[in-house]
Structures are given as structure tokens and as C-alpha cells.
Amino acid sequence: MRRAYYILRGHEPVEVATTLEWGRFMEQSELRIVAQDRVGRYLVSTVFLGMDHNWGEGPPLFFETMVFTNTEGNDCWRFSTWEQAEEWHHAVVRRLIRKENPDGQLDGEGVSSGTS
Numbered sequence: 001m002r003r004a005y006y007i008l009r010g011h012e013p014v015e016v017a018t019t020l021e022w023g024r025f026m027e028q029s030e031l032r033i034v035a036q037d038r039v040g041r042y043l044v045s046t047v048f049l050g051m052d053h054n055w056g057e058g059p060p061l062f063f064e065t066m067v068f069t070n071t072e073g074n075d076c077w078r079f080s081t082w083e084q085a086e087e088w089h090h091a092v093v094r095r096l097i098r099k100e101n102p103d104g105q106l107d108g109e110g111v112s113s114g115t116s
Helices: 019-026 081-096
Strands: 005-009 011-014 035-041 042-048 063-068 072-079
Touching: 005 019, 019 072, 035 081, 042 081, 063 081, 072 081
Parallel strands: none
Antiparallel strands: 005 011, 035 042, 042 063, 063 072
16 A cells, blocks of 8 residues: 655645655644643644554544643544544543543544544
8 A cells, every 4th residue: 555645735635746745844843733732731732644544444534632641642533634633622622621531422434533
């Protein structure tokens, strides 16, 4: 299977022809950040990954939300679109503010629920 590389045009993933173009984009971390919020001891970070992390098996997963405590990543969710990632990011933040477990009921199209 051929590995494809993607950059963002606005909020849309677009496949690029060269790893050089991909690498230049990926160096610009501010373009890849969907949202980042600190809630107490947690950092919730949602970013564009630059590759399909579903590896061609089902809908592409380009975005990832992770909850960090100190430097360790705890929970991880992946999404197909910027909008899904942004929505889930804010849902996780709300759950942490309410002191709930962020790994709740999130099964849906383009969503890979689970922990890492």
C-alpha cells in the first residue's frame, strides 16, 4: 500500500505529491493545531496528523485529540474532519471541567474511539 501525505487547505486535507511539500507544511505547527486547552492538570490537544491513520481501512482519520497529564498521553481519539475533531475536543474539555471521564460515548462515522 502506498503511503499518502496530506496538508491542510483551510480545514480540508489535500494530498500532496512530494514529501518535501508535506514536510514544509508539517514544520508550521500553528497550521496543524485545531485546538489546545488546559483543564487543571490536563492538556487537551487536537491536531492534524498529515497522514490517514486508518491506513485505507474505512474512512480516513486525519485528526487526533489527546489528553495529556504532564508529558504522558492518556486518551486518544481520531477523526476524519476538522469539524469532528473540533467538536470532540470541546466535548472532552467540557467533560474534564465537570470532572467526568473524557472517554465516553463517542461512536460514530469517522471516529476511532479508544485509548492509547
